[in-house]
Structures are given as structure tokens and as C-alpha cells.
Amino acid sequence: MSREECKILSARFGRPDGHRLKVYEAEGGYQALRQVLGERQPDEVIEAVKESGLRGRGGAGFPTGVKWGFVPKDADQVYFFVNADESEPGTFKDRYLMDYDPHQMIEGTIISSYAVRANLAFIYIRGEFGWLIDRVQKAVDEAYAAGYLGKDILGRGYDLDMIVHKGAGAYICGEETGLINSVTGTKGQPSIKPPFPAVSGFLGKPTIVNNVETVAAVPWIMIHGAEAYRAHGTEKSAGTKLWSVSGPVKNQGVFEVPLGIPFADFYRDHLGGMRDGEEFKACIVGGSSVPVLTADEMMGCNLDYESLQEAGTMLGSGGMIMIPKSADMVELIKVLMHFYWDESCGQCTPCREGTGWLHRLIGKLLKGEGVPDDLDLLDKVCEGMGGLTICPLADAAVMPMQSFLQRFRAEFEARIHETATPGSPSRWARGE
Amino acid sequence: MDHPETATPLELSEQSRQRIADIIDRYPTGQSALMPCIWVIQEEIGWIPPAAIDHLVDTLGVTRARVHELLTFYTMFRTEKPAQYVLEVCQNISCHVLGAREIIAHLEKRLGIRIGEATPDGKFALHGVECLGACGHGPMLQLGKHFYEYLTPEKVDDLLENLRKDVVPRADTDRHLEEDA
Numbered sequence: 004m005s006r007e008e009c010k011i012l013s014a015r016f017g018r019p020d021g022h023r024l025k026v027y028e029a030e031g032g033y034q035a036l037r038q039v040l041g042e043r044q045p046d047e048v049i050e051a052v053k054e055s056g057l058r059g060r061g062g063a064g065f066p067t068g069v070k071w072g073f074v075p076k077d078a079d080q081v082y083f084f085v086n087a088d089e090s091e092p093g094t095f096k097d098r099y100l101m102d103y104d105p106h107q108m109i110e111g112t113i114i115s116s117y118a119v120r121a122n123l124a125f126i127y128i129r130g131e132f133g134w135l136i137d138r139v140q141k142a143v144d145e146a147y148a149a150g151y152l153g154k155d156i157l158g159r160g161y162d163l164d165m166i167v168h169k170g171a172g173a174y175i176c177g178e179e180t181g182l183i184n185s186v187t188g189t190k191g192q193p194s195i196k197p198p199f200p201a202v203s204g205f206l207g208k209p210t211i212v213n214n215v216e217t218v219a220a221v222p223w224i225m226i227h228g229a230e231a232y233r234a235h236g237t238e239k240s241a242g243t244k245l246w247s248v249s250g251p252v253k254n255q256g257v258f259e260v261p262l263g264i265p266f267a268d269f270y271r272d273h274l275g276g277m278r279d280g281e282e283f284k285a286c287i288v289g290g291s292s293v294p295v296l297t298a299d300e301m302m303g304c305n306l307d308y309e310s311l312q313e314a315g316t317m318l319g320s321g322g323m324i325m326i327p328k329s330a331d332m333v334e335l336i337k338v339l340m341h342f343y344w345d346e347s348c349g350q351c352t353p354c355r356e357g358t359g360w361l362h363r364l365i366g367k368l369l370k371g372e373g374v375p376d377d378l379d380l381l382d383k384v385c386e387g388m389g390g391l392t393i394c395p396l397a398d399a400a401v402m403p404m405q406s407f408l409q410r411f412r413a414e415f416e417a418r419i420h421e422t423a424t425p426g427s428p429s430r431w432a433r434g435e
Numbered sequence: 436m437d438h439p440e441t442a443t444p445l446e447l448s449e450q451s452r453q454r455i456a457d458i459i460d461r462y463p464t465g466q467s468a469l470m471p472c473i474w475v476i477q478e479e480i481g482w483i484p485p486a487a488i489d490h491l492v493d494t495l496g497v498t499r500a501r502v503h504e505l506l507t508f509y510t511m512f513r514t515e516k517p518a519q520y521v522l523e524v525c526q527n528i529s530c531h532v533l534g535a536r537e538i539i540a541h542l543e544k545r546l547g548i549r550i551g552e553a554t555p556d557g558k559f560a561l562h563g564v565e566c567l568g569a570c571g572h573g574p575m576l577q578l579g580k581h582f583y584e585y586l587t588p589e590k591v592d593d594l595l596e597n598l599r600k601d602v603v604p605r606a607d608t609d610r611h612l613e614e615d616a
Binding site (some may be wrong): 038043089090091092093094095097098103123129130131132133134135137164168169170171172173174182185186187188189190191206248249250251255256257287290324325326327330334335338339342345346348358 | 572
């Protein structure tokens, strides 16, 4: 399949005028909305999205239509949230979707809100994307003026308000309950699930939170049908995926490809290999929170949910960080552990304290003060964090930490000085 | 209501007051309107002075503790007057791999300050920040609403030279300003 054939989401990427309503309409924009509103029942839309196999593109990969189906049919009020808090290190695809094609996201949000019978939608954009917030707000204003938002949309009897909500610098708000709590006007600390937001979310009402890339695929699915969408990708990983690629490769950027293609082909055809003088050592394929793989492991993988899971990692957000041989893995994990320590919201002890321990222990290694027990202690701290907290932030720190240790242990061992005088090890370190 | 924290009254433009009224109108509860209202004030004044906290408490019917909770949890809210130009350099993994450390060293040398500090004249502050979603465009820094990307020492010099003359050069994310003109 050629590159052009699978441009479901990225048709207007890189174009100077793709964000304009007139351009979007001229290229078939808002036709899906016209076909859906008043023509198909909300449940038919949910069914079509279920059949398409579309899965959440924020990281978890949960089937979108199934999530929508959890909203109680007799709910008096439902809210729809678009998660545009894109903060996962290595990920910058939603930025492209909003920068080059905000109306595609807006149309997808209107149809998705209609499917779950929501009358108020929030687009939660991370506060650092200042210029993008202006751009999306302008597009929302255009959509209101054209009658695609507001009361009695297109005269079809459906009302939807849309609010662009500006975040203020907290990674944790990308977790769906943290995001909902943030809009409620509190700290963005996640809540225990269940109850799931689809049953009890914003202000206690059913709330659906979907990633930008997820809703952006919905208009195409409505126009072309579930079967056409499934024609891309694999049986379980349907459709296309945006990969945000960073690192010293020849071509960085955001690439849309069908799910399931071999990484080796993607690396050769899209990334063009590493820059001259750099050698490919490792890859964090799905944003910083997934396990790192070696270059050899990556070269044997296909880019879909199942293949990456089999290989010991996860597709995540599709934030592909390409690591060159010149990079020091101990330094890199220090950068990541600083991030998780900095961004831990602080409500669960294993995460709040554990991320600090990991960060300090790596710092100790880098200062040349590491002792052999420290590597075991890193593992022990990880064991005390994974799966023990309200949200997955602790796991998100543990997965890179453990995989870096496992796959690049020699680099960590090289930082240990056998002659260093151990301090008084804690009871935890001694395993008591 | 007695406001012991307030030294000077809040000076806020009519436009910002109107924006706050519109937000209160659209958001389902006073508390849910708090975060966007903080933004309106910070976007005009540059930070949240004590008088603004009083204003938010009175206008939204939220507690003073609730306002402080948001101001301290979210890293973008400022409770002290910032430097004129706050340069926020990404030091996360992708930018690190692409040379952020050299860019930070260069900025520190040129400004004569370390990360986390401000110049004594209050003109520049240099902050190290976490991933800003410009990973394939690194190394990069944020200044206000915009990103300066694909940084090199030369590009940094050019930026600083302009800012010293109070000229804010076109940022890499500025492109739409021309398109929409």
C-alpha cells in the first residue's frame, strides 16, 4: 500500500491552509456530521465504531465503541471530554492533529458526543500549547458560526456546546479521572476505578474521555464505513496509527501508517535510518512509559498492539523515541525518573516515595557513589510500586526503569564501584 | 468580607472581567470555572497577586484554600511576579538525546545564570521543564505562548540578542499568525 492510500488522519498535515473551515469543507469536511445527525440513531453510531475496531489512541488501546456502550441509556446528562493534554514524553501527534486539522477533531467530537448523547463537550488542551489553544478556539468559533455547534445543529434537533479548556502544567491530568477532576476545579489527582467515568465521571454524571487521535478517526469511519477502516491494519489492530518519531534519525516527524507493518520497513522507508555517524541502539516505542527494546528486538517487531505486547512492550501513545549508541542509558533513565518523580501527583505513597527513591538512586550511580546493592534496591523499589496505586503513573515509571536495567544492565554495572564504602543499608535494602 | 492578604486592589481590564463573566456563564459550577478564571488573570497580569485570589473567592464562591490548591498544584500558575522573559527549556528524553544539555549550557553561559535562576535585572529567567510535546523538533524552549525549536547555539544567540532589544522574534509555532493575517 502506498503512503497516500492510508491518509485517514493526516491528509492535511503540513499544509498552510488545512486548519481553515472552508478548506476542510471543500475536502468533504462536516459531511459525516450531515450523514449522521438525525439520519442515524446514536446507538447505530456506537455499533459502527464498535465494528470498525477503533481502539483508544491515547495509550490504553481500549475499544472505543465498547467504552461508549458503557454509558447508561437512561442517563439524564452525559459529558464528552477530548483528552488533548498530550504530555507523554516522545509524543507530539495530537499537536499535529490540532495544528493542521482542528476541524477534523471538532467534527469527530460532535459525532462522538451525539453517539453517547452528550450535550456538553470539553477539549482539554495542555496549557503549554498556548498557540494551539488559540487555533482550536478559533476553529470552534468558526464551527459555531457555521451551525455545527450550539442549539439545534443543522436543524436536526441536537444541541452541543463545546468548551476549550486550558490545562496548567500537570502530566497527571492526561489520566482520564485526573483530567475530569481538573475540570471540576481541583488538583488533577486520579480517582479509584470503579466507578468508571462512563458511569460516574464529571460532576457524578456519565463521562466519556477520548484521545484526540481517536475522535479524529470517527468522521472517516462514518463516511467510509467500518469495513473500509478494518481494511487497514490487522484483525485485532484495525486502522491506521500516527507515530511521533524523535531522535537522531534522518526523518523525524509524525507518520501515519496502517497498524501491523514491520518496524524494519517503517524504519527504512519513513525514518530513512539513523543520521550519519549514529548507530541505532534502542527504542522506546510507545511513549516514555513503556518498556525499552533493543534495536535487534525492534527490528523483529510489527507495529501493532499485539506484536508489541508479545515483544515485551506496548504500543502506548505511539511516541517512538529512537535512542542512538552514543546515548548513556543511565543518564537517560535519570532524565525519565526525574520526570515521574516531578509529575507524581503525590496521593499514593508507593508512587510519591518510590519515584523519589528511583530518582535518587540513579543520581547516586551517576555521581560515582553506587554500590553493588543499589541495582537490587532499584528492583526492590520497583516491586513496591507496580500495580499498587490508584492510577498507572507508578507503573509508568517502573516499566522503563526495569526494562532499562534488564536490557542494559552492563551500563548500570559499569557505574558501580566495588570499592565504594557502603553506607548503612536500610532494612529494605537488606531484604529484611 | 475581610481580606488580610490584600495590599493593593486588583486592577483588571474590562475585557478580562467580561471574559470571567462569560466563563462563569458557560461552566456548570463556580468551582469548575476557577481554573479558566485564574488563566484570564494570569494572561493579563502575568501572575496571580493576592488581590486576584480575593477576587476569585468573591466572584466564584469558592474557598481561599481551593484557589491556593490550584495555584500550588499546577506548575504553570505563578504566585510571584516573573522575569520579563521566562525561557523554559525542555530537558526530557527526546530533547536530551537531541542535544538539550549543550543548549542549556550555552544559555547558562550567555545569561550568566544557572537553570532555575533569573538575571538580577529581572529581564530573563531560565527554567528546565519536562516534555512540551515538541519531541521531533528538539532541542526546544518555550517563551510565552510559543515554541522555539530545532535550537542551535547560533539560534539561541539570535533569540537572546533580539530579546535584549525587546524584539520577540518569530517562533517556529508562529506560522499561523501570517496565514491568518
